[in-house]
Amino acid sequence: MRTVTGRRAAATLGALAITCALSVPTTAFAKDPGGSQFDVEGNNQQDGGKTLESRIVYRGSTGGSGGKRSGGFTPVGDWAPPACWYEPKWTPAEFAEEFEKEWDIPHASGVGEAHSLAEEHYKNGEPYKDFNKSETGKGLWWDAVRDPDREESGDPAAFACDTATFWVENGETPTVKNAVTPEILAQLAYGRIRVPDTEVTLAPRDVTKVNLPTWAWLDKATFKDVSVTASLDVAGLGISATTTAKPVSLTLDPGTSDAETYPSSGECRLNDDNSIGEPYAKGKAAKTPPCGIKYLRSSGDGTYKLRATITWAVTWTGTGTAGGDLPDGTFGTTQDITVQEIQSVNR
DSSP, X not given: OOOOOSOOSOHHHHHHHHHHHHHSOGGGSOSSOSOOTTOTTSOOSXXXXXXXXXXXXXXXXXXXXXXXXXXXXXXXXXXXXXXXXXXXXXXXXXXXXXHHHHTOSOOOTXXXXXXXXXXXXXXXXXXXXXXXXXXXXXXXEEEEEEOHHHHHTTOGGGGOOOOOOEEEETTOOOOSTTBOOHHHHHHHHHTTOOOBOOOOEEESOSEEETTOEEXXXXXXXXXXXXXXXXXXXXTTEEEEEEEEEEEEEEEEEOSSSSXXXXXXXXEEEBOTTSOEEOOOOTTOTTSOOSSEEEEOSOOTTSOEEEEEEEEEEEEEEETTEEEEEEEEEEEEEEEEEEEEOOOOOOO
């Protein structure tokens, strides 16, 4: 049995599907854009009113096992993990049951015609007969899944997977874009990583003086790699990928242009022992810190918002592959800094 990788209906049926889809009463479907899982042409302007649950399992630094963690980090640039993807969902019998349940609605104008097209495609031999029940045990039906948070926010990318439900034989890799592979799992794991909500250590801590260097550092014991593994183990498919984020630098934004950073770029790189910067110690007041800030003007009655952003290099490995790199991620925290004038005594 062939693997379906695209839309197969003839042009005349395609035109009819568009007409049917646009004429479907809105009371029968959800308001969100995107193709229905049973729309054989992928042209529906509204979907089937539900999001299929993912069977992908995540473990690792996902923030789900307790402990204070951040809300994740932001990829550098305009890259983002997939907002929708395709997974193996049903056996032939399960798909038949799901199909009949989803189409158990009044066949009003448009709905009846769309239903007929779908029946021809999956049930009456154009190209599938009886939901491929004769192929039971040899493959599964695949369908689209959406990231629930991005769907809820109305992100258009969550509704971009509009390829109709398709059949994949066991052991085959579908060529449909965003069909689950180890690399797709790695990208999805990226979106689940939660990094430690680590506050940069400063000396002086909260109150400093004009023209007095403020030392900044992160101890290696609290600045560690984090990783998430995503796996999908369904009949005929058992794959996984691990995505790891390694901290590589700390960037300081003083919160004012009246300041100097050390180094001048404001980016403090990782030391050989995986720490950043150098702890302040007695006797170092006159020295220049390897990582820090010098404020040139008082904050007056307020404070400066010091932004400390950690950059994480991200890599992945997966089933049957050495993996590779993913875009760096960043996560920042803000600290209030009071800068006072140094008091002098005139005689």
